[in-house]
Amino acid sequence: MMDRIDLALLRALGRDARLPVSRMAEEIGLSQSACTRRIQALEASGWIAGYAARFGLRAIGFRVTALVDITLSTQSEEELARFERAVAVIPGVVECMLVSGSHDYRLKIVCRDLDDYERIHREHLGRLPCVTTINSSFVLRAIPTRSEAEALFGPA
Structure with missing residues (x-):
């Protein structure tokens, strides 16, 4: 079951998936290892389906x-x-x-x-x-x- 910490992790990753785990853990109030375990559990459960870069399409010529x-x-x-x-x-x-x-x-x-x-x-x-x-x-x-x-x- 999703709790407030999982929701906070999803919001943080949604804002910036490249945010270092150490900084995310600090923002949410977890140890780095607990934060890593939570993220891995969210990935394993399918709540996080993957990570991807968003491209500036116009900047790379797709107008x-x-x-x-x-x-x-x-x-x-x-x-x-x-x-x-x-x-x-x-x-x-x-x-x-x-x-x-x-x-x-x-x-x-x-x-x-x-x-x-x-x-x-x-x-x-x-x-x-x-x-x-x-x-x-x-x-x-x-x-x-x-x-x-x-x-x-x-x-x-």
């Missing part, structure tokens, strides 16, 4: 984010699996979600510019299995919000 809604002609397990395998190898696809509503999947694709998106569409999206419609929207501006930890567990 366009497309949200792509896809409708399939069938929803058989075999065809869903075939579609998902095909999507998994498309360059630039950073998220693929099976969704409810009028479409079956939503993809989040990052690319360098509209020409790059057009190439991805022509070479990959247009060749996906069982697709009947593809609707693309482009992000004009992403609005910064709270960290995932704050959104899920509230502020410290």
Whole structure:
């Protein structure tokens, strides 16, 4: 069961996953070894699924984010699996979600510019299995919000 110390650890890691354990332990009021054990337990239980860097996409040349809604002609397990395998190898696809509503999947694709998106569409999206419609929207501006930890567990 999650307690206030586990929540504090999740919030701290959500703010800065590179925060040294010694500093995190000090902030939370634990010994360094107890803090390390707690983090390992959170990892083992699946509460922490991994660690990753967030990239400044514009700074590294990816200036366009497309949200792509896809409708399939069938929803058989075999065809869903075939579609998902095909999507998994498309360059630039950073998220693929099976969704409810009028479409079956939503993809989040990052690319360098509209020409790059057009190439991805022509070479990959247009060749996906069982697709009947593809609707693309482009992000004009992403609005910064709270960290995932704050959104899920509230502020410290």
